[in-house]
Amino acid sequence: xxxxxxxxxxxxxxxxxxxxxxxxxxxxxxxxxxxxxxxxxxxxxxxxxxxxxxxxxxxxxxxxxxxxxxxxxxxxxxxxxxxxxxxxxxxxxxxxxxxxxxxxxxxxxxxxxxxxxxxxxxxxxxxxxxxxxxxxxxxxxxxxxxxxxxxxxxxxxxxxxxxxxxxxxxxxxxxxxxxxxxxxxxxxxxx
Amino acid sequence: xxxxxxxxxxxxxxxxxxxxxxxxxxxxxxxxxxxxxxxxxxxxxxxxxxxxxxxxxxxxxxxxxxxxxxxxxxxxxxxxxxxxxxxxxxxxxxxxxxxxxxxxxxxxxxxxxxxxxxxxxxxxxxxxxxxxxxxxxxxxxxxxxxxxxxxxxxxxxxxxxxxxxxxxxxxxxxxxxxxxx
Amino acid sequence: xxxxxxxxxxxxxxxxxxxxxxxxxxxxxxxxxxxxxxxxxxxxxxxxxxxxxxxxxxxxxxxxxxxxxxxxxxxxxxxxxxxxxxxxxxxxxxxxxxxxxxxxxxxxxxxxxxxxxxxxxxxxxxxxxxxxxxxxxxxxxxxxxxxxxxxxxxxxxxxxxxxxxxxxxxxxxxxxxxxxxxxxxxxxxxxxxxxxxxxxxxxxxxxx
Numbered sequence: 001x002x003x004x005x006x007x008x009x010x011x012x013x014x015x016x017x018x019x020x021x022x023x024x025x026x027x028x029x030x031x032x033x034x035x036x037x038x039x040x041x042x043x044x045x046x047x048x049x050x051x052x053x054x055x056x057x058x059x060x061x062x063x064x065x066x067x068x069x070x071x072x073x074x075x076x077x078x079x080x081x082x083x084x085x086x087x088x089x090x091x092x093x094x095x096x097x098x099x100x101x102x103x104x105x106x107x108x109x110x111x112x113x114x115x116x117x118x119x120x121x122x123x124x125x126x127x128x129x130x131x132x133x134x135x136x137x138x139x140x141x142x143x144x145x146x147x148x149x150x151x152x153x154x155x156x157x158x159x160x161x162x163x164x165x166x167x168x169x170x171x172x173x174x175x176x177x178x179x180x181x182x183x184x185x186x187x188x189x190x191x
Numbered sequence: 192x193x194x195x196x197x198x199x200x201x202x203x204x205x206x207x208x209x210x211x212x213x214x215x216x217x218x219x220x221x222x223x224x225x226x227x228x229x230x231x232x233x234x235x236x237x238x239x240x241x242x243x244x245x246x247x248x249x250x251x252x253x254x255x256x257x258x259x260x261x262x263x264x265x266x267x268x269x270x271x272x273x274x275x276x277x278x279x280x281x282x283x284x285x286x287x288x289x290x291x292x293x294x295x296x297x298x299x300x301x302x303x304x305x306x307x308x309x310x311x312x313x314x315x316x317x318x319x320x321x322x323x324x325x326x327x328x329x330x331x332x333x334x335x336x337x338x339x340x341x342x343x344x345x346x347x348x349x350x351x352x353x354x355x356x357x358x359x360x361x362x363x364x365x366x367x368x369x370x371x372x
Numbered sequence: 373x374x375x376x377x378x379x380x381x382x383x384x385x386x387x388x389x390x391x392x393x394x395x396x397x398x399x400x401x402x403x404x405x406x407x408x409x410x411x412x413x414x415x416x417x418x419x420x421x422x423x424x425x426x427x428x429x430x431x432x433x434x435x436x437x438x439x440x441x442x443x444x445x446x447x448x449x450x451x452x453x454x455x456x457x458x459x460x461x462x463x464x465x466x467x468x469x470x471x472x473x474x475x476x477x478x479x480x481x482x483x484x485x486x487x488x489x490x491x492x493x494x495x496x497x498x499x500x501x502x503x504x505x506x507x508x509x510x511x512x513x514x515x516x517x518x519x520x521x522x523x524x525x526x527x528x529x530x531x532x533x534x535x536x537x538x539x540x541x542x543x544x545x546x547x548x549x550x551x552x553x554x555x556x557x558x559x560x561x562x563x564x565x566x567x568x569x570x571x572x573x574x575x576x577x578x579x580x
Binding site: 019020021022023024025026029071072073074075078079082111112113114117118121122125164165166167169170171172173174175177178179181182185 | 400401403404405407408447448451452455456458459462463478481482484485486487490553554555556557558559561562563565566567569570573
């Protein structure tokens with residue numbers, strides 16, 4: 001149990017997926033102008049990462065390993081993730097239309113979000129068991145949600161700030177991200 | 192879109208996948224042995240650096256204690272005389288660290304070599320730097336007094352490495368006792 | 373006459389890739405791998421070379437097959453083709469340049485979801501003949517590599533006191549670890565993109 005707890009804290013705070021591991025930077029910069037869309041994207045990513053972890057783990061250990069074709073890991077995972085995203089989209093559209101209208105536009109972007117493929121590959125590389133993989137997938141997603149939400153809160157204030165012209169847009173977002181990363185790295189000194 | 196069209200599209204995609212898989216299996220066939228050889232050679236190079244002038248044989252039927260992080264044991268002999276063991280160890284810091292620990296028959300650590308690690312540069316990487324301030328200490332201090340040292344900002348990685356080395360020392364003790372040495 | 377025309381397009385493809393449409397500094401694509409692996413020039417060259425290789429081959433194959441790929445499953449088909457070449461790079465690096473494979477780690481397989489490659493497939497290779505597509509792949513790959521090398525040279529020089537692994541800073545220089553840590557990655561990339569935007573704005577003002 002302690003292990004799982006440490007894994008969760010590590011994924012969310014100490015080795016934050018965005019600030020330390022640099023996964024999912026594209027949506028982190030691209031969809032963080034407004035906090036409500038940022039939270040929508042973060043939730044969609046967390047949801048997909050959790051399910052992707054739960055599906056890619058058995059795919060690797062019950063299909064690829066017995067057949068001796070571990071080298072197809074990348075291609076198998078990305079196909080599974082693409083199908084998964086498509087399926088989630090169709091399912092949400094039919095079953096929970098309100099959630100679909102909130103998350104719908106972010107879903108196609110998630111296939112090419114490297115955080116999702118990244119967490120699937122990391123689970124295998126780090127030798128996590130099934131439970132650890134699912135917890136890690138979920139918490140890494142929550143780490144992404146936290147990061148994109150914090151950045152969006154800062155970026156909302158930029159509308160009222162007199163930012164030098166060349167820094168407007170992505171550069172100032174990167175610098176704000178860097179300062180957030182600095183704050184997160186301070187947490188590590190105590191661990 | 193009717194069913195027929197979906198099947199046709201699916202087949203087309205399956206065809207692409209099949210072609211790519213065929214290409215990959217060829218490349219895998221060509222590189223597989225090189226990769227395996229390379230991993231073996233890296234291990235051998237690390238072992239002979241930890242115990243100079245020794246020959247190594249992998250021990251089979253090792254009574255691994257429960258929860259140990261040691262994954263393989265190599266017996267080191269110099270001109271036919273038993274010197275100690277090299278242990279393959281795999282520990283969790285923030286990330287998995289693969290290392291080899293050399294331990295002499297009387298329980299002294301000769302050194303720690305890192306084989307694989309994915310620590311973040313500038314943060315956790317200080318704990319796995321073989322020329323840094325942490326890893327060389329293992330050859331100078333006994334394992335219990337090493338507990339007071341750690342790399343700030345990489346405490347979990349340092350503790351993980353310490354656990355791995357102390358597992359190796361414990362297993363060495365167990366193995367040498369078993370032989371009545 | 374015709375030859376001169378061709379020459380112009382080749383020149384334009386390369387100017388786009390290296391300057392006007394530089395994948396990192398102008399199109400702002402592939403930020404994840406840019407931030408993660410730009411801690412040393414060697415890594416940058418390795419990553420740039422891998423991405424260029426995948427870009428050239430995926431552009432070539434997608435361009436050749438562009439009339440065979442139904443538009444409804446084109447993204448999935450592109451991803452399959454790209455993933456194939458990425459896995460080839462991964463295996464070859466592990467076999468022949470293991471130290472590079474180890475330091476780039478998961479960011480090699482993650483080239484699959486690098487937006488640059490999918491973006492070139494969708495916006496160039498699927499609409500153009502094979503030869504220009506290959507050139508476009510080469511030009512974009514070079515642009516990516518050059519940008520990566522610039523960022524990583526700054527980070528390696530100030531964060532580690534070395535360039536390509538050789539010590540270049542005077543003895544007694546104490547490296548600014550912050551520059552090589554993730555924080556420095558964000559700050560330096562932000563400052564460099566701001567610099568590029570400033571140059572572009574100034575150039576545009578002059579032209580007007």
